[in-house]
Amino acid sequence: xxxxxxxxLDHAEAGMRERGYHAVSFRxxxxxxxxxxxxxxxxxxxxxxxxxxxxxxxxxxxxQQLEEDSKDAPxxxxxxxxxxxxxxxxxxxxxxxxxxxxLGAESHGLTSELASRLQQFFNDNINWVASxxxxxxxxxxxxxxxxxxxxxxxxxxxxxxxxxxxQILTTAADQLLHSEGAL
Amino acid sequence: xxxxxxxxLDHAEAGMRERGYHAVSFRxxxxxxxxxxxxxxxxxxxxxxxxxxxxxxxxxxxxQQLEEDSKDAPxxxxxxxxxxxxxxxxxxxxxxxxxxxxLGAESHGLTSELASRLQQFFNDNINWVASxxxxxxxxxxxxxxxxxxxxxxxxxxxxxxxxxxxQILTTAADQLLHSEGAL
DNA sequence: CCAAACCTATCTAGCGATAGATAAATCACG
DNA sequence: CGTGATTTATCTATCGCTAGATAGGTTTGG
Numbered sequence: 001x002x003x004x005x006x007x008x009l010d011h012a013e014a015g016m017r018e019r020g021y022h023a024v025s026f027r028x029x030x031x032x033x034x035x036x037x038x039x040x041x042x043x044x045x046x047x048x049x050x051x052x053x054x055x056x057x058x059x060x061x062x063x064q065q066l067e068e069d070s071k072d073a074p075x076x077x078x079x080x081x082x083x084x085x086x087x088x089x090x091x092x093x094x095x096x097x098x099x100x101x102x103l104g105a106e107s108h109g110l111t112s113e114l115a116s117r118l119q120q121f122f123n124d125n126i127n128w129v130a131s132x133x134x135x136x137x138x139x140x141x142x143x144x145x146x147x148x149x150x151x152x153x154x155x156x157x158x159x160x161x162x163x164x165x166x167q168i169l170t171t172a173a174d175q176l177l178h179s180e181g182a183l
Numbered sequence: 184x185x186x187x188x189x190x191x192l193d194h195a196e197a198g199m200r201e202r203g204y205h206a207v208s209f210r211x212x213x214x215x216x217x218x219x220x221x222x223x224x225x226x227x228x229x230x231x232x233x234x235x236x237x238x239x240x241x242x243x244x245x246x247q248q249l250e251e252d253s254k255d256a257p258x259x260x261x262x263x264x265x266x267x268x269x270x271x272x273x274x275x276x277x278x279x280x281x282x283x284x285x286l287g288a289e290s291h292g293l294t295s296e297l298a299s300r301l302q303q304f305f306n307d308n309i310n311w312v313a314s315x316x317x318x319x320x321x322x323x324x325x326x327x328x329x330x331x332x333x334x335x336x337x338x339x340x341x342x343x344x345x346x347x348x349x350q351i352l353t354t355a356a357d358q359l360l361h362s363e364g365a366l
Numbered sequence: 367c368c369a370a371a372c373c374t375a376t377c378t379a380g381c382g383a384t385a386g387a388t389a390a391a392t393c394a395c396g
Numbered sequence: 397c398g399t400g401a402t403t404t405a406t407c408t409a410t411c412g413c414t415a416g417a418t419a420g421g422t423t424t425g426g
Contacts, residue, residue, distance in 0.1 A: 004401085004402095035403090036404080038403065039403075042401070
């Protein structure tokens with residue numbers, strides 16, 4: 001059933017974002033859904049397959065949300081605000097950090113396939129922000145600034161989560177948007 | 184022997200910074216040192232004890248290094264440069280992210296004792312930077328800016344590590360130090 | 367000074383729990 | 397009936413952790 005599959009992805013994503021890839025087990029997932037662990041293997045033959053599916057869905061949802069939130073945002077400042085909002089939303093909605101902040105930290109302990117998906121996510125993030133920056137900047141300047149912005153949001157998320165204070169991310173985003181150097 | 188203990192801390196820290204807390208096992212540590220896992224338990228009765236010892240040593244070394252690098256740095260800009268350098272050093276030296284960036288991400292899957300040690304580390308970081316900022320800023324402004332700086336470095340570290348490009352952290356640090364808003 | 371007592375560092379062996387994974391049987395339903 | 401979904405039952409490997417033993421060093425008391 002599509003329901004079981006989505007529930008599996010939901011619980012796996014939640015667990016990975018809360019405690020990390022290695023702390024999510026087939027047995028726990030099965031228990032949470034009231035099914036057997038073998039049934040989880042029916043949907044995802046290997047754990048790597050589960051990881052790939054979670055990253056893929058997360059990334060798709062992320063950029064879909066981003067497109068929607070920024071479609072009526074003509075200026076650079078508005079696009080950046082939309083970008084920050086997606087991050088804030090991700091943290092505040094369910095009190096969990098970005099999936100890729102977590103898996104990115106763990107990336108050296110993951111399969112190369114998973115690691116390359118994470119690289120893709122970060123590169124896509126940076127490129128999205130870079131293309132939202134004003135074209136008065138050079139291509140390299142935009143990339144550098146975009147990287148800076150993504151790094152700040154990712155780091156602020158981890159610190160906010162560790163300190164149990166989501167306001168930290170909000171303050172960081174505000175400073176990014178209001179500093180002279182940001183545009 | 185103090186040798187075994189230090190070797191254990193070295194390997195545990197390396198493993199935790201590379202792959203995370205859960206991916207470090209007593210057996211692997213023992214194999215790496217050519218001893219038995221029971222002997223690791225002789226030094227650290229529980230895994231939590233090992234985690235605490237690793238965080239404690241890491242934090243001490245970090246702030247010791249910071250004091251040394253900044254003792255001849257009178258200005259805010261010089262102190263911030265010293266701070267960034269400790270981060271760059273940590274990443275470039277052994278190609279691994281900050282211990283607390285990794286464990287901070289995982290913090291919800293750790294014991295509360297470990298989590299509170301991580302909070303301490305981040306708070307100490309933020310307070311150190313805040314007190315290095317010019318006192319023309321208000322206390323709150325300094326905390327906010329300090330948080331921003333620590334978040335950027337932590338996030339840049341994770342992204343640099345995932346993308347396999349340590350230059351990303353260097354560029355992020357340079358932008359922090361040279362932006363008008365930084366001082 | 368020497369022997370008994372104790373400590374340090376390590377080992378062998380194994381516990382119960384859990385990990386990811388698989389094959390074969392069963393169920394549900396169009 | 398047959399296909400898709402799920403279970404039962406199991407495997408191998410590893411996890412953190414502990415008990416009990418041992419060889420070698422250190423301390424201490426008669």
